[in-house]
Amino acid sequence: MPVADAQHVIQKAQEGSHDAFRILVERHMKQAYNLAYGFLLDHDDAEDVAQESFVRAYQSLGSFRVESEFGTWLYRIVHNVALNRLRHEKTKSSRHVSLDHPLADSASGDGNVAEGKEQQMHVERALHELPTLQRSVVILRHLEGLSTRQVSQILGCTEGTVKTHLHRGLKKMKKLLSFIHKDMP
Amino acid sequence: MKAQKHVRDLLYDFHRGELSQDDRRKLEEHLAGCKRCAKAAEEIRVLMQTVPVPQTKPSDALSERYWDAFSYNVMNRVRSEENQHSVRKISFAEYLRSVFLYQRRSLAAISVGLTIVAVVVLTRQFGNVDPPGTDQLAEQQGDIQTPTVQARLDQYFRKSQILMVGLMNMKPENGNGVDLSVEQAVSRELIREARFLSQQNIDERTRVLIANLEKILIELANMEKQYDLPDIEILRAGINQENLLFKLRMGEGSYTAEPLTQDSERNLSQKGESL
Numbered sequence A: 001m002p003v004a005d006a007q008h009v010i011q012k013a014q015e016g017s018h019d020a021f022r023i024l025v026e027r028h029m030k031q032a033y034n035l036a037y038g039f040l041l042d043h044d045d046a047e048d049v050a051q052e053s054f055v056r057a058y059q060s061l062g063s064f065r066v067e068s069e070f071g072t073w074l075y076r077i078v079h080n081v082a083l084n085r086l087r088h089e090k091t092k093s094s095r096h097v098s099l100d101h102p103l104a105d106s107a108s109g110d111g112n113v114a115e116g117k118e119q120q121m122h123v124e125r126a127l128h129e130l131p132t133l134q135r136s137v138v139i140l141r142h143l144e145g146l147s148t149r150q151v152s153q154i155l156g157c158t159e160g161t162v163k164t165h166l167h168r169g170l171k172k173m174k175k176l177l178s179f180i181h182k183d184m185p
Numbered sequence B: 001m002k003a004q005k006h007v008r009d010l011l012y013d014f015h016r017g018e019l020s021q022d023d024r025r026k027l028e029e030h031l032a033g034c035k036r037c038a039k040a041a042e043e044i045r046v047l048m049q050t051v052p053v054p055q056t057k058p059s060d061a062l063s064e065r066y067w068d069a070f071s072y073n074v075m076n077r078v079r080s081e082e083n084q085h086s087v088r089k090i091s092f093a094e095y096l097r098s099v100f101l102y103q104r105r106s107l108a109a110i111s112v113g114l115t116i117v118a119v120v121v122l123t124r125q126f127g128n129v130d131p132p133g134t135d136q137l138a139e140q141q142g143d144i145q146t147p148t149v150q151a152r153l154d155q156y157f158r159k160s161q162i163l164m165v166g167l168m169n170m171k172p173e174n175g176n177g178v179d180l181s182v183e184q185a186v187s188r189e190l191i192r193e194a195r196f197l198s199q200q201n202i203d204e205r206t207r208v209l210i211a212n213l214e215k216i217l218i219e220l221a222n223m224e225k226q227y228d229l230p231d232i233e234i235l236r237a238g239i240n241q242e243n244l245l246f247k248l249r250m251g252e253g254s255y256t257a258e259p260l261t262q263d264s265e266r267n268l269s270q271k272g273e274s275l
């Protein structure tokens, strides 16, 4: 979307326009959900965290500076809300892969789909063995495909740190995945 | 060595296909001639193969209808948070207090046609919350100038209106009863003021409205300490039945009192004493 248009919408939202804010929600809801899902691996949790993040964003819109990128600012909120949720739901954080997600229902006799799903489940499992910062970087940069610059802004660290943690995180995941594969019959 | 570090920083982006054509070409040229960097590039390629970038997103599994509902639900949450927030921010009782009881100076800013001196008198009067029947009017007749009956009348209607609107909009807190102590204190003050005003030289229409308002105010002032919604509903029914809000709104500024004469002024202070 054109920058001027985005700024106009944000400005309207800051003035309290619900219509304008709804436009922002519609533009960013999928990525907000995907991000939350990356951390929580559960459809209901991801939905709730994404929605809550939008509500918080609305409430603190006043502190948002129009010249910065709304998406990055929003994902920073999603990231914080998701991590808080994980911290407060210790039982759930030990869960590896949820069956709640609609993807789980799509498993059919199709061998490729099943295999892909299994692979995805292993990746998710390995991901959640990572230290928090590495995991955040892998989710944001590698899985969600945000730019290094965006990730550094979301996490409040340098781009160099993002690169280092990405490399370390992926290396550790590779190691974990090879263990998982060895375990498989 | 520094150049090499710079090159290595590009390897991940290179494998994701995110480099500009120019950067990509330069990197490929470098990798062709530098074994160490080529090895690093291969390592990252393998890493990315082991942890593949997903081809689908979790959001892909959800229907468009789901996403329509999603934004709708977010906006509902925004609205309800906003409402809760504003109720929390200023409850009606706090608002009343700010208007009637505490912020005496701001009263001057919003009241129309009152001199500062008159405000001092009024806020003195409304600032003290005493049981009905306590007479303060007489003692105010001394060295402080009394506001005109018209000014007191306007003030009385304005405050009554605020009180009634608040009652109509009041919601129970957490499904429990509501605390009406501030409203009751205000209504006692208004009753006292109504008694004074109804004894003044005012037109019939104004007198009727004051009488109708008084019924509601007395009901409110006499309510038991345990308020619950049914009680408030009775009050609301009374307010509705008499179309009080409509009359207050329509009559803003049009209810009149005759100008005070020396006689009525004396009369006023006598009646004040006899309350």
Ligand SMILES: [Zn+2]
Residues within 6 Å of the ligand: B004, B007, B030, B034, B035, B036, B037, B038
């Ligand atoms: Zn090199």
